Amino acid sequence: MLLSRRIFRSVLAATLLSGAVHVQSVWALDTPASHVFMVDTTTGTVLLDKNGDTAMAPASMSKLMTLYMVFERLQDGRLSLDDKFYVSENAWRKGGAKTGGSTMFLEPSMRVRVEDLIRGIIVQSGNDACIVIAEALSGSEEAFAADMTKKAYELGMTGSTFKNSTGWPDPEHRVTAHDLARLAQLTVERFPEYYHYYSEQSFVFNGIKQSNRNPLIYKDMGADGLKTGHTEESGYGLTASAKRDDRRLVLVVNGLSSKKMRSTESERLLEWGFREFGNYPLFKAGDVVTDANVWLGQKASVPLVIENDLTLTLPKRARQGMKVKVTFEGPIPAPLQKGQRVAMLSITAPDVTPVEIPLLAGESVEQLGLVGRLGAALDYILWGGGSR
Template identity: 40%
Template sequence: AGENVDTRVEPASITKVMTSYVIAAEIASGKVKNEDQVLMSERAWREGGARTDGSFSGFPVNQRAPLHDMEVGMAVQSGNDAAIALAEHVAGTQEAFADLMNSYAARIGMGGSHFVNAHGLSAPEHYSTAHDLARLGQAFIRDYPEAYAYNSIKEFTVNGITQPNRNLLLWRDPSVDGIKTGHHSGAGYCLMSSAKRGDQRLIAVVMGAGSERQRADDSLALLNWGFRFYETHKLYEPGKPVAQLKVWKGKADQAQLGVTAPLLVSVPRGRYAELKPSMEVPKSLVAPIAAGQPVGTVKVTLDGQVVAQAPLVAIAAVEEAGFFKRLWDAFWMWWESD
């Protein structure tokens, strides 16, 4: 469900979800570590600290703190100072970090977004869309669940100051575990939220609400509507064959194809039986085939629209056969192609 989902808007502090995603990705690649000591620079303190009108974490200026603590301060307290300090630590400058944000946004598929800072305060050419932010939330939960979990923390203390998480839904509904609030005069009150009930997870994005309460009420209404009228099914699991394909010149004559991650689909309740799966694969393969090698795509449609898709890969390797088997298969490949 959506309204004006692709309209460019100011994302305010929801920007920090993109910042968190980049940091998690850089940690995963080994470029930074949770144990790194991050400097609260003069610039970070002046532009995002307690003397500004925005939200802050309160880390002392010109002192260092573990990256993990800074990131939790950014996620829970929405600290602009922590966001700038983290950006400087990861990329040298906030401007260079913004380039990283845009690079990762492109990989996620956020075609309607552009970032120029790590905190989300109003700036020319800093924008996103509700649709893109939903994609970002989905990617964050899927790719870096440990970092995502920081968003469910209800309060955090820095330098003797305890501040609560501004996401009111964390107190209203136990199924809600994130994600991020945002607010400034140009953006209004914003909330990217997510909840998991059973095996089903949904994401809601509300932008430009009139108050903190309204963004929470509207978000919970969207989530409740989604859980009431939609159901989620796991169609395929990793490591289990979805299909098999003929292999030429291999020690085995068939390659088992499967998915690398669970393929889930959410559909209107009662319409699961109407789903139609299809596969786009070549007619045959030629060995050697490596385990995990992409081979094709599985797609699932409802009413002619693709509702889920995933790459198909070889579950196990198929080694190249000996000389005579390869020669024999080469003959039959020629014969069948004639």
């Protein structure tokens, strides 16, 4: 099955945390995964999208939201890494090894440090650790799941509904690949002081050593997170992130048939994204793109500036065909206010949607007085405006 060829309309950002521009490639790539979403986080460019906005069973990739809520409390001071949470009989029973799910082997009545619970969730995918956190933060897992869903909507994850803290199978527990990619990007960018836990390869708790299930962090490819998932319903999935130089890609895959395929397919897709696309910085915020003539102004011209940094993610083969053009109805009549939108920057390249960015007046230009306007009008009649 081919990935979606949906074109993403190019817009001036209000991307997650940058002033970049979105461009959607029209390329398609075969993949056995049932759901795929890959984005370049610098520009917000969607590189691959197969059922990215279709609800799916996320399995343990749900734990990204559980951890996000912990990191948020750590960052604002409501929690510390040394705080200890009580292990209830319920958390032990529902999240323990007897259920057949992943566990960090907590025992009833233990009091466990928050940092150990974080590592137990990330490295060991501990369902018991998730339930301990849920009960400590919201009183019950059901209440915590409702808080997770509320937080998801606050973050723009409108295709997600959580029914538990672990990803345990539930017909109403659903997340989209697009939403998971958004959550992963927010985790990387908002919590740099805690994100490093996602790259830990092993963790020992209660005398038992377990290894991180993320296959990509063991490979020399820039991968540094995030979380795997697997149930019979979901198949094998992975929310992954990798960084090379100044580029970071986030990839979500789900519905694969084996651990081996999860590893090889995730690596293949990320390598494709880094190899076939490049980021091209064109302008910095405030750069003068060109000058425009002014009609009846106290200055003969005005600089046209760009409001935000402009970086495009393009297929590398399209870079040589990129064209940049500025359009406006000129000369631009005075008066002009600094910051006034007066022109449009258009960028085209093969196989991508044209990008249009407004350009602003770089300074204010007052209108000439009556005598000056009469003189300019006469000048225009006699000489076609050549002197102004």
